Amino acid sequence: MPDTNVDDTNAANDMLDNREAKQKRQSFIKGLLAVLPLTIAVIPWGILAGSLALEIGLTATQSQAMSAIIFAGSAQLVALGMIKAGVGLGSILITTLLITSRHLLYAMALRTQISPLPLKWRLGLGFLLTDELFAISNHSQAPARSKPDSLNPQKEKQEGLKTEKQSPESQRHKFDRWYALGGGLTFYIGWNIATLLGIIAGQSIDNLGELGLDFAIAATFIALVVPTVKKPSILICVLVSLTLAVICAVFEIQAGLLIASLSGMGAGFAYAKLSNEHKRMTTDEKAKVNSTGEQS
Amino acid sequence: MTWLIILSMAAVVFISRYLLLEPKLPLKLSDKTLTFLSYSAPAVLTAILAPIVFVPEGQLNLTFDNTYLVCGVVATLLAYFTGNTLLTTVLSIGLFFILF
Incomplete structure (x- = not known):
């Protein structure tokens, strides 16, 4: 009976597919978990972005669209301030370009890993590329702090050379597109839910901006800046x-x-x-x- | 007008994120440009966070009454000594909402 043979190969393929799918799912979930703390930290900030947009006079749809289409917290909040102050489009865009210019650097750093991927992955991960996604993508690759061994500088130098040689390779094979997608999507959804909460709350509570939600921005940025110094x-x-x-x-x-x-x-x-x-x-x-x- | 702002901002942000991921783009940024750009993340993030922490109500406040400043200093110390993003943000935001 030829039918059973076909079934057998199908079953084998299915098993292979299953294993692959399982690995992808595991990577995705790993990314989700890695970005979860940052997503929680961004909730107050998203609430602020949603409520502030309403307060300045944007419609609920426009307020949500900012988070859904632009998806850049700091640029959104700064732009809202400028819209409120009546600043023109040109200045808003120049400021946006400046705030967002750090993404050029993130893309530059991830170029070797992401640019060989198919277009839909490049577009998707490009759209999702935030400070937070960059932080978790680079986290596992962060080089350990070198401990100066003043007694034996010669040895230190040799070791330095060794790690230099190793690092690019370990960076390359550690990048996992499903991990990045899991992290990026989780953060995107979290940011948009937080914005929605802000829009809903903003309609019922006045002066949400005075609740001190903006400290969440400062705290997140301090946590991101200090380790880079x-x-x-x-x-x-x-x-x-x-x-x-x-x-x-x-x-x-x-x-x-x-x-x-x-x-x-x-x-x-x-x-x-x-x-x-x-x-x-x-x-x-x-x-x-x-x-x-x-x-x- | 608002839609124009939203859509054009979205374009600027997306281009900045995608541009250098495009394999067809021949990379011709000079070393000097790259070095200059390497300071953009700390400079921009600091320029956004500093007014929130030091000028909370439109006035410079360097006293202990300024919860933003106190918690900002706590966050800086936590980040410096632990290097842990989660711990830094959760503890300092938690402390902020207790004090605020």
Whole structure:
């Protein structure tokens, strides 16, 4: 009976498909779990985005559409502030471009992993690429902090070289599209539900913005920025940006975000250039090697 | 007008996210540009968070009465010493809602 044979191969294929599907599902769920804490942290922020949009005069549909189509919390909130202040479209778009320009960098970092994927994956993961998704995609790849071993700089150098060689490979095979999709989609859905809550609550509660929901933004960003401050130039960048942002806020300068960010970036860049941050670190190592060499 | 703002913002945001994922795009960003861009995340995120923490009601407030500042400092310390995003956000937001 030829029918049974066909059934057998079908069954085998089904089993293979099942195993693959199971792996995909597991990766997806892993991504979902990884982004869950960040999704919870973003709820107050989403509520704020929804309620603030209503308060400024957007319709409920427009308020939800901001989260559904733009899907960029900080750009949305800053734009809402500018719409309220009556700022023109051009300035809103330039500011949006500046706020969102960090995504160029995230895409740059993920380019080797995502650009070989089929178009629908590139478009999908591209649309879902947020600070949070980038954080969880890079989390498992974060290099361990090197422990300086001043007694044996030579050895340290050799080990440094070794890890340098290993890292690109381990980065490549650790990227899992289903993991990223699970994380990205979970965050997208969470953000939109939170916005919806804000729209619903905003219609019944006045001045939701005064409940202090904006602290959630500050807390999330502090948690994302602090671990990136690994070099003096980044510290300079953060301090300059912080100081100017505060000054601009005190004097109610509309372009404050633009001024503070660009100045911070410029200051960090200039400091790194002037102090030869990259080169100096390597010469320091050489100096160490030399001095110990002379002593022994 | 609002729809125009929403749609054009969506375009700007999506392009910034997708552009460098496009394999057909020959990458021609100079090293200098990339180094400059590498400061964009900390600079922009800081410029957004700083006014929330230091200027909560439109006025500079550097006292202990400023719950935003107190909890912001707590969050910074937590992030610095634990490096744990979940712990940092949940504990500092929790503390904020207790104090606020």
